[in-house]
Amino acid sequence: MATVPIPQSRVDDATPVAIVSGGSRGLGLAVVERLLERGDRVATFSRGRSGRLDDLTARHPGELFATTLDAADPVAVASFVGATIARFGRIDSCVANAAIAAEGVLATTADALIAELLAVNIQGSIVLVRECVRQWLVQPRPPTPDGTGSAVMVSSSVAARGSPGLSVYAATKGALESFARSLAREVGSRGIRVNCVAPGFLETDLSASLPAGDRARLVRRTPLGRLGMPADVVGAIDFLTSRRSAFITGQTITVDGGGGF
Numbered sequence: 479m480a481t482v483p484i485p486q487s488r489v490d491d492a493t494p495v496a497i498v499s500g501g502s503r504g505l506g507l508a509v510v511e512r513l514l515e516r517g518d519r520v521a522t523f524s525r526g527r528s529g530r531l532d533d534l535t536a537r538h539p540g541e542l543f544a545t546t547l548d549a550a551d552p553v554a555v556a557s558f559v560g561a562t563i564a565r566f567g568r569i570d571s572c573v574a575n576a577a578i579a580a581e582g583v584l585a586t587t588a589d590a591l592i593a594e595l596l597a598v599n600i601q602g603s604i605v606l607v608r609e610c611v612r613q614w615l616v617q618p619r620p621p622t623p624d625g626t627g628s629a630v631m632v633s634s635s636v637a638a639r640g641s642p643g644l645s646v647y648a649a650t651k652g653a654l655e656s657f658a659r660s661l662a663r664e665v666g667s668r669g670i671r672v673n674c675v676a677p678g679f680l681e682t683d684l685s686a687s688l689p690a691g692d693r694a695r696l697v698r699r700t701p702l703g704r705l706g707m708p709a710d711v712v713g714a715i716d717f718l719t720s721r722r723s724a725f726i727t728g729q730t731i732t733v734d735g736g737g738g739f
Contacts, residue, residue: 494518495566496719497559499549499606500576502528505632505680508708509573512716514538521562523547523555524576549576549602550594559609568617571719572610574603575632577650581643592646599650603631604657607672611661614670624724626669630715631658633676635734651676655730662728671727675714678734680706701736710735 496513500506501522507530513520514534521543524531535542543565547554562569577599580591607629614627636644637651655674662672679696697704711733717723718731 492568493566494570495562495568496520496571496573497562497569497606497610498522498573498575499602500524501544502526502531505677505708505711506573506575507531507534508712509575509715510534510542512712513571513719514541516716516720518570519543519566521558521566523549523558525549548598549606550597552601552605555602555605556609559606559613563613569610569613569627571628571630572607573630573632573715573719574606574654576602576606577632579644579647581647583643584645587646595646595650599647600653600657603654607631607657607661611665611670614665615668619669624721625671628671628673628719628723629658629661630718631655631672631674632715633674633730635676635678635732635737637676638730638732658730659728666727671718671723673718673723673727674730675711675718676730676732676734677711678706678732678737680708680711696737699737700734704735706733706735 494517496518498506498509498513498520499522501510502524506522506524507528510520510522511534519541523545525548526546531544535544543562545558547558549555578595580595610627610629617626619626631654633654634648634651636648637655640648658672658674665672678700714731714733718726
């Protein structure tokens with residue numbers, strides 16, 4: 479079990495603070511960049527570092543707190559949330575983005591791989607949101623109808639429509655959507671909002687490994703004629719973690735270029 483060292487600096491103003499899991503590359507990194515651009519202070523963790531995240535940290539030393547940990551370790555995730563509060567004094571939004579994907583038919587999928595997918599994709603996200611909800615329940619509620627906090631789970635379009643070879647991954651994402659709908663009802667009276675964003679196939683390391691024929695098939699069945707980019711999804715997450723979505727909770731927004739028609 480790992481713990482996250484608590485930074486010594488602390489900021490106590492009302493600047494919004496966001497947590498993003500899996501923020502070292504791909505969609506997670508794009509979300510971190512957008513939230514910094516809009517003026518949030520951001521805390522993020524991932525299994526490993528990346529050059530782009532290191533550069534971003536160097537450019538925003540007082541606004542970005544980044545560390546490495548395993549999302550499947552609940553003690554480390556809870557420690558990270560505590561370290562974020564110690565540094566920034568509050569949490570306003572949480573984006574549960576960290577996930578792993580594995581392609582293969584179920585009949586040949588090993589027990590260890592199933593357990594890892596469940597631990598990272600479901601348990602890791604639920605524990606992160608739980609720790610944020612605990613903070614929101616004691617954090618002073620703003621004197622506006624905008625709510626106390628916003629949690630966004632990153633799901634996937636395959637949760638709703640399925641995809642051969644991704645049954646376990648799809649199950650983990652479908653679980654997050656069910657979790658979000660139930661939690662939204664549980665905590666809505668406390669001003670806490672919970673939503674999901676479900677991207678289609680994106681131009682990421684995962685899609686880059688697809689055979690050319692599979693990639694072409696995905697593009698053909700997408701009405702907008704291309705795979706998505708992380709920037710295509712960031713706007714929905716930006717919206718759901720902002721005051722502009724103050725009356726939206728328990729929803730899943732699909733961002734897939736129309737591929738789910």
